[in-house]
Amino acid sequence: MELLLQYIVAGVTYGTIYAIVAIGFNIIYNTTGIINFAQGEFVMLGGMTAFTLKEYLPLPVAIISAVIITMIIGALIEIVFIRWLHKPSVLRMIIITIGLSILIRETALHIWGEGVTALPYFTGTSVTSVNLGGVFVSPQVFWAVGISSIMVILLGIFFNFTLLGKQMRACSANREAARLCGISTRNMVTFSFMLSAGIGALGGCIVSPITYIQYDSGSQLAIKGFTVAILGGLGNSTAAVAAAMILGILESFSIWALPAAYKDVVSIAIMLIILFVKPSGLFGNAAAARLKEY
Amino acid sequence: MTTLLTVEKLSKRFGGLQAVNEVSFSVEAGSIKALIGPNGAGKTTLFNLISGVIAPDSGVINFCGSQVQGLRPHQVASKGMARTFQHIRLFPKMSVLENIMIGRHIHSRAGFVAGMLSIPYTWSEEKQIREKAHEIMAFLDLESLAHVEATSLSYGQQRNVELGRALACEPKLLLLDEPAAGLNMSETTELGALISRIRNTGITVLIVEHDMGLVMDISDEILVLSYGKKIADDKPLAIQSNSEVINVYLGEDEDDA
Amino acid sequence: MSAKFIQIFGFAVTIVAIQVFTQLTDSSFHLTQFTMTAYYSLLVIGLCMLIGYAGQISLGHAGFFAIGGYMSAFLTTHNLAAMKGTPFIALLSKLGLLVERKDLYGGELLAFHPWSACILSVCTVLVIAYVIGGPVLKLKGHYLAMATLGFGIIIYRIVLGTSSLGAADGISGVPGFSIFPGVMIGGSGSGRILNYYVAWGIVIAGMTFLLNLIGSRVGRALSAIHGAEDAAEAMGIPTANYKLRVFVLSAGFAAVAGVLLTHYNGSIGPSEASVMKSVRYVAIVAIGGMTSLWGAISMSLILNYFSLRGSFGTYDDAVFGVILILIMLFAPDGLIRKQVLGDLKSYLKRIRSKAVAS
Numbered sequence: 001m002e003l004l005l006q007y008i009v010a011g012v013t014y015g016t017i018y019a020i021v022a023i024g025f026n027i028i029y030n031t032t033g034i035i036n037f038a039q040g041e042f043v044m045l046g047g048m049t050a051f052t053l054k055e056y057l058p059l060p061v062a063i064i065s066a067v068i069i070t071m072i073i074g075a076l077i078e079i080v081f082i083r084w085l086h087k088p089s090v091l092r093m094i095i096i097t098i099g100l101s102i103l104i105r106e107t108a109l110h111i112w113g114e115g116v117t118a119l120p121y122f123t124g125t126s127v128t129s130v131n132l133g134g135v136f137v138s139p140q141v142f143w144a145v146g147i148s149s150i151m152v153i154l155l156g157i158f159f160n161f162t163l164l165g166k167q168m169r170a171c172s173a174n175r176e177a178a179r180l181c182g183i184s185t186r187n188m189v190t191f192s193f194m195l196s197a198g199i200g201a202l203g204g205c206i207v208s209p210i211t212y213i214q215y216d217s218g219s220q221l222a223i224k225g226f227t228v229a230i231l232g233g234l235g236n237s238t239a240a241v242a243a244a245m246i247l248g249i250l251e252s253f254s255i256w257a258l259p260a261a262y263k264d265v266v267s268i269a270i271m272l273i274i275l276f277v278k279p280s281g282l283f284g285n286a287a288a289a290r291l292k293e294y
Numbered sequence: 295m296t297t298l299l300t301v302e303k304l305s306k307r308f309g310g311l312q313a314v315n316e317v318s319f320s321v322e323a324g325s326i327k328a329l330i331g332p333n334g335a336g337k338t339t340l341f342n343l344i345s346g347v348i349a350p351d352s353g354v355i356n357f358c359g360s361q362v363q364g365l366r367p368h369q370v371a372s373k374g375m376a377r378t379f380q381h382i383r384l385f386p387k388m389s390v391l392e393n394i395m396i397g398r399h400i401h402s403r404a405g406f407v408a409g410m411l412s413i414p415y416t417w418s419e420e421k422q423i424r425e426k427a428h429e430i431m432a433f434l435d436l437e438s439l440a441h442v443e444a445t446s447l448s449y450g451q452q453r454n455v456e457l458g459r460a461l462a463c464e465p466k467l468l469l470l471d472e473p474a475a476g477l478n479m480s481e482t483t484e485l486g487a488l489i490s491r492i493r494n495t496g497i498t499v500l501i502v503e504h505d506m507g508l509v510m511d512i513s514d515e516i517l518v519l520s521y522g523k524k525i526a527d528d529k530p531l532a533i534q535s536n537s538e539v540i541n542v543y544l545g546e547d548e549d550d551a
Numbered sequence: 552m553s554a555k556f557i558q559i560f561g562f563a564v565t566i567v568a569i570q571v572f573t574q575l576t577d578s579s580f581h582l583t584q585f586t587m588t589a590y591y592s593l594l595v596i597g598l599c600m601l602i603g604y605a606g607q608i609s610l611g612h613a614g615f616f617a618i619g620g621y622m623s624a625f626l627t628t629h630n631l632a633a634m635k636g637t638p639f640i641a642l643l644s645k646l647g648l649l650v651e652r653k654d655l656y657g658g659e660l661l662a663f664h665p666w667s668a669c670i671l672s673v674c675t676v677l678v679i680a681y682v683i684g685g686p687v688l689k690l691k692g693h694y695l696a697m698a699t700l701g702f703g704i705i706i707y708r709i710v711l712g713t714s715s716l717g718a719a720d721g722i723s724g725v726p727g728f729s730i731f732p733g734v735m736i737g738g739s740g741s742g743r744i745l746n747y748y749v750a751w752g753i754v755i756a757g758m759t760f761l762l763n764l765i766g767s768r769v770g771r772a773l774s775a776i777h778g779a780e781d782a783a784e785a786m787g788i789p790t791a792n793y794k795l796r797v798f799v800l801s802a803g804f805a806a807v808a809g810v811l812l813t814h815y816n817g818s819i820g821p822s823e824a825s826v827m828k829s830v831r832y833v834a835i836v837a838i839g840g841m842t843s844l845w846g847a848i849s850m851s852l853i854l855n856y857f858s859l860r861g862s863f864g865t866y867d868d869a870v871f872g873v874i875l876i877l878i879m880l881f882a883p884d885g886l887i888r889k890q891v892l893g894d895l896k897s898y899l900k901r902i903r904s905k906a907v908a909s
C-alpha cells in the first residue's frame with residue numbers, strides 16, 4: 001500500500017512538469033494554431049539559467065530573473081523568426097520550430113556543456129522528507145505541485161478577467177474577427193510566446209532539483225508535454241492538467257511491468273493510440289473536433 | 295429513357311440542423327437536371343452526399359443500377375460520376391494539360407510498380423491519356439493554354455479547365471456546383487451553350503445554380519429544395535408557375551432585388 | 552524521357568568524377584565517407600517522395616532505417632549454433648537461409664546469410680510501415696508530425712534499452728554482404744572503390760525508379776493529392792491508399808539504406824535511430840526544395856559528406872538547425888530550383904517598387 005502511494009506521488013511529481021509543458025503548448029496553439037516544437041527548450045533554458053544565476057543571486061531572485069530572461073528570449077524568437085512570415089504553411093512552421101529547438105539546444109550545449117545541473121531544494125535537502133501517512137515525500141514535491149496549482153489558477157484569472165487575457169482568447173476563437181475588433185493579433189502572438197516561455201522556465205526551475213536538467217532535456221519534455229496536451233485535447237489546459245496526472249501515474253506504474261528503459265515507450269505509445277482512436281483527446285468534444293483538421 | 299440516378303428518402307443531420315430531409319428524386323439519362331433553392335437549402339450537402347464526400351444518415355442513392363451511398367468519393371467517381379466544385383479546386387503547380395490528364399486516372403491502370411519500372415505498356419497508356427486530354431482541350435478551346443500553370447489563369451478559364459478535368463473522366467453523370475458563379479452575362483450564356491453541347495455528347499448533367507436565367511434556359515427538369523426538403527420537382531415552365539416555389543424562393547429573390 | 556536520361560547520365564558522370572578526383576589527388580580515403588553518404592542518400596530520396604511529392608511529413612524515418620539495420624545486424628551475428636538440432640533451425644538451414652562461418656575467436660558461428668537477413672529485414676519494415684501507416688496517415692499537420700516523431704522515439708528507446716541489441720553500444724561484427732560473387736559490401740579487405748561504385752550504383756537505380764514513378768500516372772496522382780486532396784479524390788484517385796503506398800515505399804528505401812550501411816560499416820548503434828537523424832533527413836529534403844529529387848540528392852551528397860568528414864566539428868547539429876531555419880524563412884521552396892533567378896528578379900522588383908512608393 002505504501003509502495004503504491006509512493007508510486008502515485010512520483011507520478012504526480014512528473015505529471016506536474018508535463019502539465020506545465022502542455023500548458024505552454026496550449027497557449028501558443030490557441031493564439032496561433034502552431035505547435036511550438038521548441039517548447040521543451042524553454043523549460044531547459046529556465047532551469048539552466050537559474051542554475052547559473054544562483055551563483056550570484058539568492059535562489060528566489062535567480063529563479064525570477066531566469067523566468068524573465070526566458071520570457072525575453074521567447075519574445076525575441078517570435079519577433080525575429082515568426083512575426084513577419086505571411087501565412088506560413090503548417091509544414092513550414094513545424095520545420096522552423098524544430099530548427100529553433102535544435103538551435104537553442106546546441107547553443108545551450110556550447111554555453112553549459114553536457115553536464116547535468118540541479119538547483120538546490122527550495123527547502124531542506126535531498127534527504128529531507130515529510131512523512132505523509134507512511135509515505136515519505138520530498139518537500140520539493142509540495143513546492144512543485146503548489147507553485148503549479150497557483151500558476152494554473154492565475155492563468156485562469158488572467159484569461160477570464162483581464163483585458164489582455166480576453167484579447168488572447170478572442171484571438172484564438174477567431175483571428176480575423178479579433179483583428180477587425182482592433183486587437184493587434186501580432187502582439188498577441190508575441191505575448192503568447194512570452195507567456196509560454198515564462199511558464200516553461202518556471203516549470204524548469206521547480207523540477208530541476210528533482211529531475212535534473214541538462215542541455216538536451218527539452219525534447220524529452222516536449223514530447224511528453226505534447227502527449228498530455230493531446231490526451232486532454234489540444235488547447236484545453238484544464239483537461240491537460242488532469243491528463244498530465246494520469247500520464248505521470250501510468251508511467252510510474254509502468255516500471256512494475258516493464259524495464260525502466262521503456263518508460264518513454266509507454267507514454268508515447270499512449271499518445272499514438274489516442275491520436276489514432278480519438279484525436280480530440282480524452283475529454284474533447286468529438287462533434288466540435290470534427291470541424292478541426294487533424 | 296432510362297433512369298441514371300435515383301435518390302430515395304435521403305437524410306443528413308448536422309448537430310441540430312436537418313440539412314437534407316427525406317429527399318427523393320431521379321435523373322433521367324441524357325437529361326439536364328437543375329437543383330435550386332435559397333441559400334442554406336441543402337443543395338451543396340445533397341451534392342456532397344451524392345458524390346460520397348459525406349455519408350447520409352439514411353436513404354438510398356442508386357447510380358447505374360448499384361447503391362453508392364456511403365462509398366468513398368473515389369469509388370463513386372470510378373463508377374462514372376465526375377464533379378466540379380463551388381470554389382474552383384484545380385491542382386496548383388500543374389499545367390492545364392496535367393490537370394486534365396488527372397481526369398483520365400480512372401481510365402488508366404499503371405500502378406506503383408509499373409510506374410517505377412516504366413514497363414512498356416505504360417508508355418502507350420500515357421500516350422492515350424495525353425491524346426484524350428488534347429481532344430478535351432480542343433473541345434473546350436483550351437489548346438493554346440496547355441502548358442500554362444492552371445492556377446495562374448483567369449477565373450473563367452480556370453472554370454473551363456475544371457470542367458475539362460471532369461469531362462476527361464468520361465462520366466455518365468456530371469455534377470456541376472454553381473458553375474456560373476462569378477461569370478458575367480456573356481460568359482454565362484457561353485457556359486449554357488457549352489453545357490448543352492456536353493449533354494449532346496451523351497453525358498447526363500446535374501447542376502446546382504443560382505442563375506435563374508441559365509437554369510430555365512438549359513434544364514429539362516428542376517428540383518427545388520427549401521430548408522432541406524423537396525418542395526417541387528418538375529419542368530421549368532411548371533416550376534415558374536408553382537406558387538410554393540414563388541413563395542419560398544422566387545418571392546424572396548425579388549425582395550432581395 | 553530523354554531529359555531524364557541526360558540528368559541521370561550527368562549524375563553518374565559526377566559520381567565518376569569524384570572518384571577520379573580522389574584518385575588523382577591521392578585522397579581516396581574520402582571515398583569511405585562518400586560511400587556512407589550514398590546509403591543515407593537512398594533514404595533521403597525515398598523521404599523526398601513522401602514529403603515533396605505526396606505532401607506528408609515524417610519525423611520517424613530514422614526509425615525505419617534503424618529497424619532495417621538492426622534486424623539485419625542481429626540476424627547475421629546472432630549465433631544459432633547451439634540450436635542447430637531444433638527442427639526450425641534445421642529447416643532454415645536446409646532452405647539455405649543460414650551460413651556457417653568462424654567468429655572472431657575461431658569458434659563456430661551459425662547465422663543468417665546476409666541476403667536472407669536483408670530480405671527479411673526489408674520485408675519486416677514494409678509490414679511495419681504498412682500497419683502503422685494506415686492510422687498515422689489519417690492525421691494531418693502537427694498531428695502527423697508528432698505521431699511519426701513518436702514512432703521514431705519509440706524505436707530509439709527500444710534499441711537503446713534492449714540488451715540483446717547491444718543497448719548503448721549497438722551491434723558490431725556485422726559481416727560483409729556479398730551481393731554477387733566477388734562483389735562485397737563492407738567486410739574486411741573489400742575494395743574501397745568497388746564499394747563506392749556499388750553504393751552509388753544502387754542510389755542511381757533507386758533514383759531511376761523514383762524518377763520513372765514521378766513521370767507516371769501515379770506521380771501525377773501524387774502531385775494532385777498534394778495540391779488538392781478533395782479534388783484528387785473526386786477524380787477517382789484513392790488518396791488514402793496512395794499516401795499509404797508512398798509511405799511504405801519510402802520506408803522501404805530507408806530499410807534498404809539501413810541494411811546496406813550496417814553491412815558496410817560492420818556495425819550499427821542507437822544514434823542511427825535518434826530523432827536528430829530523422830530531423831536531419833527532413834532538413835536535407837527541405838533544403839533540396841521539397842519537390843525536387845535532384846535537389847534532395849545534391850544536398851544529401853554535400854551535407855552528409857561534410858558532416859561525416861567532421862567538417863562542422865561540434866557544431867554539426869547546429870549547422871543543420873541554422874540551415875533549416877534560414878531555408879524555411881527565406882526560401883521555403885528550397886535552393887535547388889529552376890526559378891531561383893526569377894524569384895530574385897521579382898524580389899528586387901518588389902524592393903524597388905516599395906522604395907518608389909515610399
